[in-house]
Amino acid sequence: MFLMFLVFATTGCALYLWLLSELSESKTRLPGPMQFPLVGSMIQVITTHPVGFIAIDKLSQIYGDAMSIKLGIVDCVFVSSYESVKYFYGGENCVDRPGTGIWLERQFYKKIRVLSANGPSAWGEMRKFITQSWSSCGPMNRDWLRGILKEEVTSFLKYVEELASSSPGRVVPFKASGFVKVSFTNLLTATLVGKRHENYGDKKLLGLVAALDKFFRASRIGISVMTAYPWLRFLFGRYFGYHTQLESVAGIHKYSKELISQRRKLGVYKNGEPTCFIDAFLQRIESEKENAHLFSNEALLVTLADFYTAGTETSSNWLLFAILLLMTHPEKQEKLYQELRVKVGNRPIELEDRNELIYTQAVILEVFRWGKVTVNLESRQAIRDFEYNGRIVKKGTTILANMCRVYNTPNVWKDPQVFRPERFINEDGQLIKEKAERIIPFGLGKRICLGEMLAKDSGFMYLTTLVQKYRFELPHEYLRNPPSLELIEGITTCVADYNAKLVKRETNTQTICY
Numbered sequence: 001m002f003l004m005f006l007v008f009a010t011t012g013c014a015l016y017l018w019l020l021s022e023l024s025e026s027k028t029r030l031p032g033p034m035q036f037p038l039v040g041s042m043i044q045v046i047t048t049h050p051v052g053f054i055a056i057d058k059l060s061q062i063y064g065d066a067m068s069i070k071l072g073i074v075d076c077v078f079v080s081s082y083e084s085v086k087y088f089y090g091g092e093n094c095v096d097r098p099g100t101g102i103w104l105e106r107q108f109y110k111k112i113r114v115l116s117a118n119g120p121s122a123w124g125e126m127r128k129f130i131t132q133s134w135s136s137c138g139p140m141n142r143d144w145l146r147g148i149l150k151e152e153v154t155s156f157l158k159y160v161e162e163l164a165s166s167s168p169g170r171v172v173p174f175k176a177s178g179f180v181k182v183s184f185t186n187l188l189t190a191t192l193v194g195k196r197h198e199n200y201g202d203k204k205l206l207g208l209v210a211a212l213d214k215f216f217r218a219s220r221i222g223i224s225v226m227t228a229y230p231w232l233r234f235l236f237g238r239y240f241g242y243h244t245q246l247e248s249v250a251g252i253h254k255y256s257k258e259l260i261s262q263r264r265k266l267g268v269y270k271n272g273e274p275t276c277f278i279d280a281f282l283q284r285i286e287s288e289k290e291n292a293h294l295f296s297n298e299a300l301l302v303t304l305a306d307f308y309t310a311g312t313e314t315s316s317n318w319l320l321f322a323i324l325l326l327m328t329h330p331e332k333q334e335k336l337y338q339e340l341r342v343k344v345g346n347r348p349i350e351l352e353d354r355n356e357l358i359y360t361q362a363v364i365l366e367v368f369r370w371g372k373v374t375v376n377l378e379s380r381q382a383i384r385d386f387e388y389n390g391r392i393v394k395k396g397t398t399i400l401a402n403m404c405r406v407y408n409t410p411n412v413w414k415d416p417q418v419f420r421p422e423r424f425i426n427e428d429g430q431l432i433k434e435k436a437e438r439i440i441p442f443g444l445g446k447r448i449c450l451g452e453m454l455a456k457d458s459g460f461m462y463l464t465t466l467v468q469k470y471r472f473e474l475p476h477e478y479l480r481n482p483p484s485l486e487l488i489e490g491i492t493t494c495v496a497d498y499n500a501k502l503v504k505r506e507t508n509t510q511t512i513c514y
């Protein structure tokens, strides 16, 4: 009896103390759902909606454009308006990344990566180096990129045509892990070593794509649970996809190791100017022995893994979104094609054509708005305590963007659920700058996406050359049930695999390939 009384009394006291501290803390932190011991606000999230980003969006409509929420044991703030994203991502308070779980493991528990490295000495130095070397022999050098991009897009189109002409009714499968991703992965390899794989059946290339696919699929399984309780990976990693993630990271490293050893064997890096990113990195390893923790063989390996994970799924998902949206909105597709026909004609499209192609630019922006791709951007971490709207955001808090709200706010975006590129164009037929600026798929500020230029240039070239050559039509199978436009949750959002009928444009009887 006494024991029971003791248990009840202790539990009651603990609850009372928790309630007191919760009441006082909730007055100082940003508004948000109540935070319980151990589970934080998980119950409110789960019971709001089974899809995490929709649940967060719904809750943010109750608690406002900066909402504090505890996911398990992790303190988070979700920012849900363009202005608050600009403040949190664009400023100086949140320039670190949380980097837990698989990210730490992937970087051998050292501060050597770009994507989740913290502190200016780690990511700042690395970013500076990447920007410098990409500006001379990499995707930030337009002339350098132009050649590589032309080669890859030409091969891509050739492959698409082979696939279409060998498929019944020219119906081609567009799968998340299919040829679109293979091509973007190949493009990335080319930007790192200056040379692409000759064909899409290359075993090493396919091995890398399979490893990347496995990584992203496994991340979907336990992404919220593992974020909420990072230590769970040690106990139940098998069930939350953690072990699969580790296996896929090993696959990505294996491919990267081979690229590095090929460049080492060639030995170009030993003499004169480097001709590709890996050579530039190898040269730096040789010359900066004292900085070995940053410029080491391990660091090169994880940097390449960063590029492959950050750059392939995002880019290919975006193109898959674009084709699906154009296929299901044939009038928009026709408008896009007509712009290309009038302004470019049958000649090969060049990057320089983009400025003249206003409707095309509007389509690209609208696909980003509609599809999100990076629905939470990439997480950040507060490096100090700071004040926002009169409340305190504590050092170490994880910051995430809720792009669903940013891109769907009805007073900014009329009919946000409708795919309408025209929303970006004014009466004079010009792009509305203020609207275009609100599309921020690459983040903002000091840690803005390093591959922004590569992604924008390649996205433009792939999309326009495809539309110049083909009309995308819904195959018969969709007459009753159109393909789903629902966004599937993951590190990046995607759509379900779909098929498209590729009808060759009549004006393209002459070759338009490069």
Ligand code: HEM
Residues within 6 Å of the ligand: 089, 114, 115, 116, 123, 127, 306, 307, 308, 310, 311, 312, 314, 315, 318, 373, 374, 377, 378, 379, 380, 441, 442, 443, 444, 445, 446, 447, 448, 449, 450, 451, 452, 454, 455
């Ligand atoms: C459609 C394509 C892409 C999208 C939507 C995208 C989006 C993003 C976002 C939202 C971030 C976080 C930015 C922030 O915190 O403010 C990021 C970071 C990054 N992205 Fe991309 N990305 C894309 C393509 C690429 C490509 C092709 C690469 C090339 C390798 C790349 C490499 C990186 C790297 C290295 C970072 C980390 C930068 C840092 O932490 O300093 N991304 N990306």
